[in-house]
Amino acid sequence: MDSNTINSLREALKHSPDNIPLRKLLADNLLMLNRFEEAEAEYLVLLKCTNDDEVKIGLAHVFFKKGSYSACNVILEEVIGNGTKDTDVYTLYAKGLLKENAIDKAIEAYKKALSIDPSYFDEELDQQLRLRGSNELSETEEELDSRFLQKPTINFSDVGGMDVVKKEIELKIIKPLLHPELYKAYGKKIGGGILLYGPPGCGKTFIAKATAGQINARFISVSLNDILDMWVGSSEKNLHEIFELARNHTPCVLFIDEIDALGASRSDMKQSSGRHLINQFLQELDGIDSTNEGVLVIGATNTPWNLDSAFRRPGRFDRIVFVSPPDVKTRESILRLKLQNKPAGTVDIKAIAKKSENYSGADIDAIIDIAIEQKMESSFVDGIPKPLETNDLMSALKKHKPSTQEWFATAKNFAMFANDSGIYDDILTYMKIKK
Secondary structure (H helix, E strand, O other), rough: HHHHHHHHHHHHHHHHHOOOHHHHHHHHHHOOOOOOHHHHHHHHHHHOOOHHHHHHHHHHHHHHHHHHHHHHHHHHHHHHOOOOOOOHHHHHHHHHHHHHHHHHHHHHHHHHHHHOOOOOOHHHHHHHOOOOOOOOOOOOOOOOOOOHHEEEOOHHOOOOOOHHHHHHHHHHHHHHHOOOOEEEEEEEOOOEEEEEEEOOOOOOOHHHHHHHOOOOOOEEEEEHHHHHHOOOHHHHHHHHHHHHHHHHOOOEEEEOOOHHHEEHHHOOOOOHHHHHHHHHHHHHOHHHHHHHHEEEEEEEEHHHEEEEEHHOOOOEEEEEEEEOOOOOOHHHHHHHHHHOOOEOOOOHHHHHHHHHOOHHHHHHHHHHHHHHHHHHHHHHHHHHOOOOOOHHHHHHHHHOOOHHHHHHHHHHHHHHOOOOOOOOHHHHHHHHOOO
């Protein structure tokens, strides 16, 4: 296409000025040649005699190229309102919105294009709207609702041992609810943050749920997958909405598992998106825009040394509590509970509990499963379930070593050599090490 062709089209229009397809061809070609002022004039003439969406789209392209993004978006909104299924329309609309810094709406527009054609891809939009390293599309966003809210039926009486953890939680949330006037007199607020750390499988989630049951409060349990989103800005929005849900249903226990993945040290972050999420998290903990009165935030982590130090500032997670593997009495109660409703003969629970030092609750689950599998092999012969005996569980103990050992090997180094503030003193006490 060159100037001669444009001139030929103009000459033809002199003889047939009402020929809409001919004028549209001229306008489209002017747009292709980046002659935007001339193309705009031709599209505006067309719009006086036709309401064709293709003409509107052409004019929207002209406005986008000229930098008139608001005018471009207004036109495209009208085309979209007419029910278009053109992925290019949604792509151009997303780019126009992005130019106006309307990121959330741009993400919605691009998602619409992808829903129309799942094989569709726009490199520019992907780079700006999708987080790096995300290959799969997220499901359609659902509004946060009561699906997160739980009303636990367990309380501290269902939790064996963990007396130190219970005491810290009682001081932080239970006593303030029972004696609000006293706490108010001392200027203490109801709520705050407690960070539980320790080896995996030692009951951090269970004690958090029991806390909510102890005070007859709502319980919200969220994990990394409930917060992280591939779209820029969406993770921060998800986090804010979860905190708002907790604030609107006080008293409430908000439990966040794997908090180290959300609050990792910002100095280690390669992407600004991770730092933005941490900053949002800190703002929510501080209750900058709204009060956290009546909200107890309990975070759980297996690797507290990876957590950004800003989280440990007073007013955020100002109680850091070590959750150790269950003691012998707790292991007895776990064994009794786990063996209920299972075919069991004479089992010396005390002997097994004594032999399973450093085993977590999850480890005890594992040895029972191993013992059951061994029994099932012999039961397959005659189809009669064989009861578990002490020897079966003792044999399983030899096959499954405590998973906490590897954790303590790592934790010991931090407790010995990166413990100036004394945060990890409880680890040394548990391991009977004098620093």
